[in-house]
Amino acid sequence: MALSGAASRGRSLSDEEVLSVVQTLPENIVTPRPLGSHAYSWELEPTYRDVLKGQPWNPVNEARLRIKSLTSIPTIAPAITVEISCDLDDVHISDLKLKDESLSNRMVAAVFNDINEAAAIQHLKHILREADLEPSSLDNRFARMILANTIATEDR
Amino acid sequence: MTPASKYDFKRVVDTLKSPSSSLRELAENSGFDVFSFYQKADLSGLDLSNQDLRGLNFSGANLKGSIGSNFEADEGAFNGGFTDSDDLSAYIDKFDCFLDDVLHSQAKFVYVFTQFRPGAIDESINVLRTTSQTIAEIAKLNVATVRKARRSQVVALESASAIAFAIKGLLQKLRTAERQRTSIVRQPMISILELPYGSEFRPISRERYATVLELSAMVNTYRNKHRPPEHEYLFRDSPAMLSWISKYYLERGEDPGWIRYPQRVEEPGPLFAVEYD
Numbered sequence: 480m481a482l483s484g485a486a487s488r489g490r491s492l493s494d495e496e497v498l499s500v501v502q503t504l505p506e507n508i509v510t511p512r513p514l515g516s517h518a519y520s521w522e523l524e525p526t527y528r529d530v531l532k533g534q535p536w537n538p539v540n541e542a543r544l545r546i547k548s549l550t551s552i553p554t555i556a557p558a559i560t561v562e563i564s565c566d567l568d569d570v571h572i573s574d575l576k577l578k579d580e581s582l583s584n585r586m587v588a589a590v591f592n593d594i595n596e597a598a599a600i601q602h603l604k605h606i607l608r609e610a611d612l613e614p615s616s617l618d619n620r621f622a623r624m625i626l627a628n629t630i631a632t633e634d635r
Numbered sequence: 636m637t638p639a640s641k642y643d644f645k646r647v648v649d650t651l652k653s654p655s656s657s658l659r660e661l662a663e664n665s666g667f668d669v670f671s672f673y674q675k676a677d678l679s680g681l682d683l684s685n686q687d688l689r690g691l692n693f694s695g696a697n698l699k700g701s702i703g704s705n706f707e708a709d710e711g712a713f714n715g716g717f718t719d720s721d722d723l724s725a726y727i728d729k730f731d732c733f734l735d736d737v738l739h740s741q742a743k744f745v746y747v748f749t750q751f752r753p754g755a756i757d758e759s760i761n762v763l764r765t766t767s768q769t770i771a772e773i774a775k776l777n778v779a780t781v782r783k784a785r786r787s788q789v790v791a792l793e794s795a796s797a798i799a800f801a802i803k804g805l806l807q808k809l810r811t812a813e814r815q816r817t818s819i820v821r822q823p824m825i826s827i828l829e830l831p832y833g834s835e836f837r838p839i840s841r842e843r844y845a846t847v848l849e850l851s852a853m854v855n856t857y858r859n860k861h862r863p864p865e866h867e868y869l870f871r872d873s874p875a876m877l878s879w880i881s882k883y884y885l886e887r888g889e890d891p892g893w894i895r896y897p898q899r900v901e902e903p904g905p906l907f908a909v910e911y912d
Binding site: 593594595596597598599600601602603604605606609616617618 | 641642646647648650651652653656657658661662665667672673675676677678679681697
């Protein structure tokens, strides 16, 4: 036993433990919602209520949604848009770190009357708005937040 | 070194670290449109004292818990904002519609009237360096009508939209450098009035006006679909009438999908059913 231990000392550890949790995701709830008088929309709500960690499914092999259009999908105005949204309350960002230490002093000092913070938040909202990720008023935790927005194209 | 693009997050950090705490300066440094920068913003719990807020608009902004004294702001800048402080609510008046609102294509189907804020057209004429004669010529109106609007008397919505069209046209002609001090022209300055039956002119809010336009579009689509548009240009629905029609026609059936699923609709029955013994 002792000999074998001495022999393996020089070797670097090459094995790595990979823990993969395989779980069947429950189905989605699909709700049709008319958007005005001339447009349709469908809301897909997952019934999986826990915190998602990592990539939950393979987007190519197990697509969540396929759109079958009777005609060719137009690339301009009446196109099909796919939006991913959630409540502000549901976003957990746990690994935030301050890169600039000079900011932390400012943040602690200005608890009340932080005009700069309000302006910075508004600047971020404008950036989001021009990227078509329409931010609602993010001042309550039930506010709707759009995470991604894309236009469906034809799969050839 | 070229300044960072307005989409660069460095700009956001600059805003956060900026020694200035003037809302207007921060908006100017952001690179976005200064006038609309704080629309729908969350400005709750701030002290706006001694700020120069001219050229800013706070429509839809959350100003709850914010206080302020000795600040300067354009007239009507806080219209449409949400506030609970007497300091700011003193700046809110009934003239809460923008020039664009009366230029809405659906507005000509609704029986409403308009009124300009006293001094708003004077101020616009002053800023745009024009005369009421020029505005009347561009708007194809009688000068007397422009003067009437200028005196803040009730005018028809067509007159208001023609005047708005003229003012916006003159604003476009100005050079960019001159356009900076014309924010007063972009502030809300029009009040929409309804004329209920047997009553006097009554101002309606901008939200109510938007609802009325939406209802009018729905009702007109319904009419064009189900019956010939006989009175399209002769008859206009008042806001109260539109509410009644939408309630009667659109909420009657179980399925509100009156456009999406064309179906045979019954003729409306009598309003009041008289029962005899």
